Amino acid sequence: MNYSLTILILLIPFASFLFNGLFGMKLKPVIAGLIGTVGLGLVTLLSYLTAWQYFFVDGMVNGSFPKLIAMTMDWIKFSDFLTVRMGILLDPISVMMLVVISTVSFMVHIYSLGYMKGEKGFQRFYAFLSLFSFSMLGLVLATNIFQMYIFWELVGVSSFLLIGFYYTKDSAVAASKKAFIVTRFADLGFLIGILLLSYFTKTFDFSALTGTDQSIFANAAGVSFLGMSVMTWAALLIFMGGAGKSAMFPLHIWLPDAMEGPTPVSALIHAATMVVAGVYLVARMFPVFYFQAPEALTVVAYVGGFTSLFAAVIACTQHDIKRVLAFSTLSQLGYMMLALGVSGYGGEEGVGYMASMFHLFTHAMFKALLFLGAGSIIHAVHSNVMQDMGGLRKHLPVTHATFLIACLTIAGVPFLSGFFSKDEILVAAFHHDKLLFAIEFLVAGLTAFYMFRLYFNIFWGQDKHYHHTPHESPKTMTIPLMILAFGSIFAGYIPFSKLVTSDGVPFESHMNFAIAIPSVLIGLLGITIAWILYKKETAIPERISKSLGGFYTAIYHKFYFDELYIFITKKVIFNYISRPVAWFDRHIVDGTMNGIGWLTMASSKKVRNLQSGNLPQYGMVFVLGAIILVLVFAFII
Amino acid sequence: MLQGIPIASVLIVSSFMFFAGVCGFIIRRNMITILMSIELILNAVNINMVVFNKFLFPDQLQGHFFALFIVGIAAAEASVAIALVINIYRRLNSISVDKVNEMKY
Numbered sequence: 001m002n003y004s005l006t007i008l009i010l011l012i013p014f015a016s017f018l019f020n021g022l023f024g025m026k027l028k029p030v031i032a033g034l035i036g037t038v039g040l041g042l043v044t045l046l047s048y049l050t051a052w053q054y055f056f057v058d059g060m061v062n063g064s065f066p067k068l069i070a071m072t073m074d075w076i077k078f079s080d081f082l083t084v085r086m087g088i089l090l091d092p093i094s095v096m097m098l099v100v101i102s103t104v105s106f107m108v109h110i111y112s113l114g115y116m117k118g119e120k121g122f123q124r125f126y127a128f129l130s131l132f133s134f135s136m137l138g139l140v141l142a143t144n145i146f147q148m149y150i151f152w153e154l155v156g157v158s159s160f161l162l163i164g165f166y167y168t169k170d171s172a173v174a175a176s177k178k179a180f181i182v183t184r185f186a187d188l189g190f191l192i193g194i195l196l197l198s199y200f201t202k203t204f205d206f207s208a209l210t211g212t213d214q215s216i217f218a219n220a221a222g223v224s225f226l227g228m229s230v231m232t233w234a235a236l237l238i239f240m241g242g243a244g245k246s247a248m249f250p251l252h253i254w255l256p257d258a259m260e261g262p263t264p265v266s267a268l269i270h271a272a273t274m275v276v277a278g279v280y281l282v283a284r285m286f287p288v289f290y291f292q293a294p295e296a297l298t299v300v301a302y303v304g305g306f307t308s309l310f311a312a313v314i315a316c317t318q319h320d321i322k323r324v325l326a327f328s329t330l331s332q333l334g335y336m337m338l339a340l341g342v343s344g345y346g347g348e349e350g351v352g353y354m355a356s357m358f359h360l361f362t363h364a365m366f367k368a369l370l371f372l373g374a375g376s377i378i379h380a381v382h383s384n385v386m387q388d389m390g391g392l393r394k395h396l397p398v399t400h401a402t403f404l405i406a407c408l409t410i411a412g413v414p415f416l417s418g419f420f421s422k423d424e425i426l427v428a429a430f431h432h433d434k435l436l437f438a439i440e441f442l443v444a445g446l447t448a449f450y451m452f453r454l455y456f457n458i459f460w461g462q463d464k465h466y467h468h469t470p471h472e473s474p475k476t477m478t479i480p481l482m483i484l485a486f487g488s489i490f491a492g493y494i495p496f497s498k499l500v501t502s503d504g505v506p507f508e509s510h511m512n513f514a515i516a517i518p519s520v521l522i523g524l525l526g527i528t529i530a531w532i533l534y535k536k537e538t539a540i541p542e543r544i545s546k547s548l549g550g551f552y553t554a555i556y557h558k559f560y561f562d563e564l565y566i567f568i569t570k571k572v573i574f575n576y577i578s579r580p581v582a583w584f585d586r587h588i589v590d591g592t593m594n595g596i597g598w599l600t601m602a603s604s605k606k607v608r609n610l611q612s613g614n615l616p617q618y619g620m621v622f623v624l625g626a627i628i629l630v631l632v633f634a635f636i637i
Numbered sequence: 638m639l640q641g642i643p644i645a646s647v648l649i650v651s652s653f654m655f656f657a658g659v660c661g662f663i664i665r666r667n668m669i670t671i672l673m674s675i676e677l678i679l680n681a682v683n684i685n686m687v688v689f690n691k692f693l694f695p696d697q698l699q700g701h702f703f704a705l706f707i708v709g710i711a712a713a714e715a716s717v718a719i720a721l722v723i724n725i726y727r728r729l730n731s732i733s734v735d736k737v738n739e740m741k742y
Binding site for chain 2: 623
């Protein structure tokens with residue numbers, strides 16, 4: 001029952017960030033990289049030990065997994081009620097996230113030793129990776145919502161720094177700013193939500209908020225605003241923060257652009273870990289959503305469902321392989337959100353919750369694998385665009401094999417991990433809402449289609465004109481691929497329903513063949529269509545896209561959402577809100593201040609003339625003064 | 638010596654001298670000229686001293702003595718002032734008061 005070592009999980013990456021950030025430039029790049037990697041290796045080891053101890057050594061207390069506070073301290077104390085604490089909370093989802101984050105982060109650290117070799121700012125890259133790992137681990141271990149918010153922002157800033165890693169490239173700079181501004185905008189909602197929630201409940205602590213004692217919400221009962229109860233508002237605003245980080249529609253626009261960052265970063269931050277923070281947040285606050293704001297949970301489900309469909313459709317048309325993967329990430333995140341939204345609480349009812357966490361776990365494995373594989377491909381052919389690739393299966397055997405495994409996993413082929421988690425989500429959706437089930441069923445087919453479109457385009461077909469013969473990546477890159485492929489295959493056999501559930505009580509989940517078989521079939525259908533269209537390069541895809549005409553163009557341009565946002569911000573907000581505000585600032589606020597300054601200066605200029613140093617003037621003043629005094633004495637007194 | 642001269646005439650002369658001095662003090666730029674103006678002012682005062690003594694207290698001599706003191710002080714003052722002017726001239730190559738405004742800084 002001793003988790004005192006867990007503090008090291010946070011301190012090691014932080015120390016390595018400080019060290020690499022301050023002294024990295026004086027070190028050889030390889031040494032800086034090794035410091036980060038070894039540190040993360042230790043963290044991974046500690047995470048596994050913690051998970052082992054939590055799940056299997058200490059196990060359940062009174063038939064459920066407990067919420068343990070491994071460490072806590074007062075960080076800022078304003079008053080007895082308002083105290084910001086920092087601590088470490090261990091419960092099934094945080095321990096599971098520890099494993100996910102440390103594994104993927106460790107793989108990415110190793111992979112980057114090869115991928116980023118010779119890049120300018122290699123040490124800086126590792127410093128930022130450590131910072132990110134520190135903040136993400138702090139986020140999942142947070143004991144209270146305020147600590148989570150602090151690490152939430154740290155995660156945001158490390159994402160900003162890493163997207164803008166190639167800061168000499170305009171597009172990377174623009175993408176990093178876009179990601180930061182969009183998520184910050186969402187975080188504003190998150191902050192308001194936190195304040196609303198804790199104003200009424202008088203607590204930040206997750207243990208109190210998500211505990212069985214519902215009396216803390218008594219203050220909020222009957223308080224409503226615009227026809228919705230205040231807890232619904234709080235939950236929706238908190239979900240807005242989660243939607244921003246998890247790139248849910250309509251805040252999804254930053255994620256595809258975030259692919260401007262180095263590929264390992266995309267794998268770590270924008271596929272496996274940071275973007276699931278939003279899902280994690282909703283899961284963390286799940287009892288609040290379920291008991292206090294069921295309407296908000298419906299919103300979560302529909303936003304998730306819509307995003308998954310929307311993103312899957314767009315993914316079918318993109319040419320940049322990283323963008324296809326980005327939209328696929330969006331779509332899978334939509335799945336997770338939807339699963340949470342349709343979930344009930346406790347035991348068998350909470351299958352959606354369990355499925356969401358399960359899918360989060362398996363998705364982290366296969367999506368990180370897909371991105372790292374894409375990185376390996378990009379490394380070999382020096383291009384992101386699908387048309388520049390073809391026939392690569394002969395040149396990149398390891399990448400090809402692992403990529404194929406990942407594609408099969410995400411397509412939901414039986415006995416790979418994606419199959420199990422996706423099946424659970426479909427079961428949860430089926431029992432809750434038939435419409436959402438239909439959407440997810442369709443998306444399962446689309447997912448298989450666009451992934452295999454990608455696969456066939458890259459690895460089959462004719463060789464293209466390459467700068468040099470593509471060659472397999474070095475060992476540092478292929479070994480993480482193999483490890484993650486192993487994870488993608490076998491992660492599905494972890495008995496999640498026994499470990500991670502909504503109330504900590506394990507239950508027995510079983511395959512629902514009535515749902516599993518059709519979902520496998522539609523996945524296979526998607527793969528077959530992709531096979532027919534893309535295995536050999538034919539003119540059919542082009543003809544299909546031509547026949548769809550305007551619809552295809554609209555999808556290709558991501559339904560013009562970027563253009564719409566630019567129109568709204570540039571034409572509407574700039575002209576009708578920002579400009580008047582700027583005018584007010586410049587003329588009224590600054591005007592007052594400048595006026596005071598000008599007044600002081602002008603009066604001192606006048607007063608200065610009294611001390612001119614000009615003797616005759618002094619004499620003149622003296623004489624005039626004497627005359628005036630004489631007149632005064634003579635005539636008035 | 639002042640027999641037959643009315644006090645008003647003498648006072649008119651001394652007032653004229655006084656204001657001529659004040660005027661010169663203010664208007665002129667040359668420091669030597671300013672010193673001369675100051676002498677004019679002092680001597681106008683001296684005349685007043687003597688005249689008022691003569692007409693108001695003919696049997697006393699305080700006014701006369703005071704006038705002598707003023708003459709002495711004026712001489713001392715002139716010597717100091719001339720020394721200052723010479724030093725200023727050495728420093729600035731000019732004896733115009735316009736140039737002597739460094740002290741304001």
